[in-house]
Amino acid sequence: MSNNKLTKSEEDYIKTIFNLSEFGNKQVSTNSISKVLKIEPASVTDMVKKLSLKKLIYHKKYKGSQISKSGIKVALQIIRKHRLWEVFLHEKLNFKWDKIHNIAEELEHVSSNKLIDKLDDYLKYPKIDPHGDPIPNKLGVIESTIKISLSDLKIFESGIVSRIIKEDDHFFKLLKKLNIQIGTKIKVIEKLEFDNSLEIIIDNKKLLISKKIASNIKITKI
Amino acid sequence: MSNNKLTKSEEDYIKTIFNLSEFGNKQVSTNSISKVLKIEPASVTDMVKKLSLKKLIYHKKYKGSQISKSGIKVALQIIRKHRLWEVFLHEKLNFKWDKIHNIAEELEHVSSNKLIDKLDDYLKYPKIDPHGDPIPNKLGVIESTIKISLSDLKIFESGIVSRIIKEDDHFFKLLKKLNIQIGTKIKVIEKLEFDNSLEIIIDNKKLLISKKIASNIKITKI
DNA sequence: TATTAATTTTAGGCAAACCTAAAAATATAA
């Protein structure tokens, strides 16, 4: 369809619109894009018109933007690049979890497709990035797994930690102390009525975590 | 000195001016920059003025541009990034020799210094890139080795191949057939008067190469 | 429902990085 290479800005917009749209289903407001990208609404309107001309989104005045089929395709490729670079930064260069996003935000715009395929190969085709987010394959296909909040897990159910919501140093340190990280297996054995704290098991050890902590951890049921 | 981050364009200009200046000594003409970057001379004049305001070069109207101390500093860091990425592309991702330059041309502009230092560490502090060009260290210091053309080597002198001048597929294939690549040790045993062909030894095997071939190979004397 | 508030768009502008055409300066050749 669209043959012209996109600019860094256009790519960031498309990625943002895709992320806000919940897999292309929802209309995305000008204001919400503005907030994520920290660009004034008036400028967002400009860009949204341009992307609309390129058929990457549909935009109805005053009504919002909806990402198109080809827009989704583009977005998934950028997300693929972003997450593969994150894996590289984390696993090969030993960057900490919370330092990789901004660098990947730049690397994702390096244009060579050959590069990203070779990187994928080099990293042995990882399925998730260091934050637990799934990595689309070359064709843009995401192996879908349903994630729910740890706090929504029922008694005696188990899951694998796959996403940390709150990205902040204090919280990361707390999780480290509790031995919780992406990939950790957790089983819920009790929910306290008193304050909704959860009693869980990690590595055969019982521990108690507050509802607030639990609600900031997403898991994949097993 | 200058604290503002440079744009991709500014970085490419600085790098080009440095490369054309023979380590900062020569004045660089507007036209020569124009030719390397494939940007019209009028545009080069614009940029040269801007870089001059930022004290990265000195520019005298109609006389040419000379890179400044701080300009050299900047240039060496970009070159460091470029060459380290080339090593990564070649050694880790198995890109062929002649495919890495254009990709590195983009990667060199990713801004994180932490990233490049970690990459350097990951690659075990390489001293030369896949083309045989030296890689400046974190401080911008280049370990200098004198390179001469293979055709200038005298009889019974030896050297290590450290640079291929002509970058073209035919020539690369020819070199491969001759078992010549960066790092190959070569000894000259005869220079034919007839056409200046060289008789050389590689891996204890004698072979004959034309002057034209020899003059496209740079070596470090040993 | 009428006002007020919030959202979105239009209008006009600006900086970066390029362009073409023409003028000015310098270099080369007759």
Added chain:
DNA sequence: TTATATTTTTAGGTTTGCCTAAAATTAATA
């Protein structure tokens, strides 16, 4: 040394991606 050619700069213009201020539209509230 004058005429011609080459190089470089100036002048004016375009596109991209942003901005502010004000107008238009839609949503919320009294």
